[in-house]
Amino acid sequence: MIEWLAMGGYGKFVWPAYAIWLVVIVYNYVSAKADEKKYKHELIKRLRLK
Amino acid sequence: MNAQRKKRLAIVSLIILGMGASAGLILTAFEKNLLYFYSPTQVSKGEAPVGKPFRIGGIVKINSVARVSDGLKVSFDLTDNKQTVTVNFEGILPDLFREGQGIVANGKLDNTGIFQASEVLAKHDENYMPPEVAEALANSESDIEMPHSYGTQ
Amino acid sequence: MGFALICFISGLIGGLVLAPADYQQGDSFRIIYIHVPAAWMSLFIYTFMAINAAILLIWRVKISEIIIRSSAILGASFTFLALATGSIWGKPMWGTWWVWDARLTSELILLFLYLGFIALQSAFEDRRIAAKTGAVLVLVGVVNIPIIKYSVEWWSTLHQPASISKLDAPSIHIDMLIPLLLMAIACKAYFFSVMLIRCRREILAYESNTAWVKETLIRNGDHT
Numbered sequence: 001m002i003e004w005l006a007m008g009g010y011g012k013f014v015w016p017a018y019a020i021w022l023v024v025i026v027y028n029y030v031s032a033k034a035d036e037k038k039y040k041h042e043l044i045k046r047l048r049l050k
Numbered sequence: 051m052n053a054q055r056k057k058r059l060a061i062v063s064l065i066i067l068g069m070g071a072s073a074g075l076i077l078t079a080f081e082k083n084l085l086y087f088y089s090p091t092q093v094s095k096g097e098a099p100v101g102k103p104f105r106i107g108g109i110v111k112i113n114s115v116a117r118v119s120d121g122l123k124v125s126f127d128l129t130d131n132k133q134t135v136t137v138n139f140e141g142i143l144p145d146l147f148r149e150g151q152g153i154v155a156n157g158k159l160d161n162t163g164i165f166q167a168s169e170v171l172a173k174h175d176e177n178y179m180p181p182e183v184a185e186a187l188a189n190s191e192s193d194i195e196m197p198h199s200y201g202t203q
Numbered sequence: 204m205g206f207a208l209i210c211f212i213s214g215l216i217g218g219l220v221l222a223p224a225d226y227q228q229g230d231s232f233r234i235i236y237i238h239v240p241a242a243w244m245s246l247f248i249y250t251f252m253a254i255n256a257a258i259l260l261i262w263r264v265k266i267s268e269i270i271i272r273s274s275a276i277l278g279a280s281f282t283f284l285a286l287a288t289g290s291i292w293g294k295p296m297w298g299t300w301w302v303w304d305a306r307l308t309s310e311l312i313l314l315f316l317y318l319g320f321i322a323l324q325s326a327f328e329d330r331r332i333a334a335k336t337g338a339v340l341v342l343v344g345v346v347n348i349p350i351i352k353y354s355v356e357w358w359s360t361l362h363q364p365a366s367i368s369k370l371d372a373p374s375i376h377i378d379m380l381i382p383l384l385l386m387a388i389a390c391k392a393y394f395f396s397v398m399l400i401r402c403r404r405e406i407l408a409y410e411s412n413t414a415w416v417k418e419t420l421i422r423n424g425d426h427t
Binding site: 055058059061065066069070073077081084085086087088089107142144145146147151154169170172173174175176177179180181183184185 | 226228232257260295298302305342343359363376378
């Protein structure tokens with residue numbers, strides 16, 4: 001396991017690359033979802049007020 | 051398709067064609083500047099800039115790497131299988147640097163025709179395989195094949 | 204999204220655990236599994252946007268406007284990922300984070316094209332004018348796509364040529380190739396599902412005054 005994490009000495013390059021990738025991929029999905037939800041709530045509020 | 055749409059189609063095609071043509075012209079005009087490095091053949095033909103720093107790319111010749119004195123200074127022959135240029139370098143080499151490996155060196159040619167490099171970068175090829183496969187391949191063909199990307203352009 | 208997730212997980216396990224280390228680059232080559240799919244997506248999304256930009260400009264199809272608007276941020280993200288992971292890979296292998304060779308420079312220009320499109324969208328009050336202006340920018344920039352793709356063949360670059368240019372004989376061992384293809388499929392599925400979420404939101408914005416939006420929202424809104 002430790003050997004795997006070390007990536008043959010390249011762990012300090014491989015893992016940060018994967019970390020950046022994961023952050024961007026997750027962020028894009030979560031923000032799209034949150035954006036849609038937020039906008040829906042806004043619309044509902046606006047429509048109810050009328 | 052009505053006339054309006056035909057007109058718009060024509061405009062869109064014109065944009066793409068126009069951009070393509072101008073990009074083509076610009077890229078041809080700046081061809082020299084787009085070359086990241088010169089091959090040893092180009093250098094020996096005198097195509098590389100003289101007195102100015104430029105980059106040279108090729109394969110490190112087998113059995114040519116000599117470490118001078120304190121170990122940071124290194125000298126090796128760079129080849130494209132046609133011409134060879136000797137390169138001197140002092141500094142840290144990338145992990146991939148080894149004999150038979152493609153590299154790109156940045157520096158100047160001195161009066162004696164030796165390339166004094168200030169930077170050496172490794173250029174790896176597009177082949178990926180496990181070590182066992184590479185070993186089996188190496189046993190079946192002893193010659194180092196020159197990747198096409200090092201040939202003169 | 205479920206399909207994308209399955210492909211991502213199997214691709215990552217395949218790439219990080221099962222695939223053998225490279226004979227030259229050791230384990231550092233494993234960055235390929237995020238770098239190459241991201242670079243492919245950066246080209247694919249731009250081409251996809253350019254086709255929709257042409258449809259928008261010629262036929263005035265509104266859904267195309269929504270599609271390009273929803274794709275741009277994803278395209279920019281994948282381009283950024285290709286550049287960032289490539290840079291991290293370049294440091295140990297090439298010996299440098301960055302070089303101004305034709306491949307890297309043209310990919311950086313692609314990032315600026317995406318960012319320019321996104322900036323244009325917020326620069327105009329009128330969304331329709333913003334989308335049309337953006338579509339023209341996307342079409343003008345499409346010339347960069349073949350330049351990126353063929354830069355490694357047309358000019359001498361530090362970046363190596365493509366490993367998978369021909370499907371019959373890729374220059375990458377089969378055990379290393381399968382996780383790569385899985386990751387590529389995963390990225391594509393991911394792109395389409397996130398883009399659709401963004402499209403849904405955009406459609407709501409466009410149609411917020413229509414009866415069907417009001418009805419469905421109020422009906423569903425009561426449950427949430």
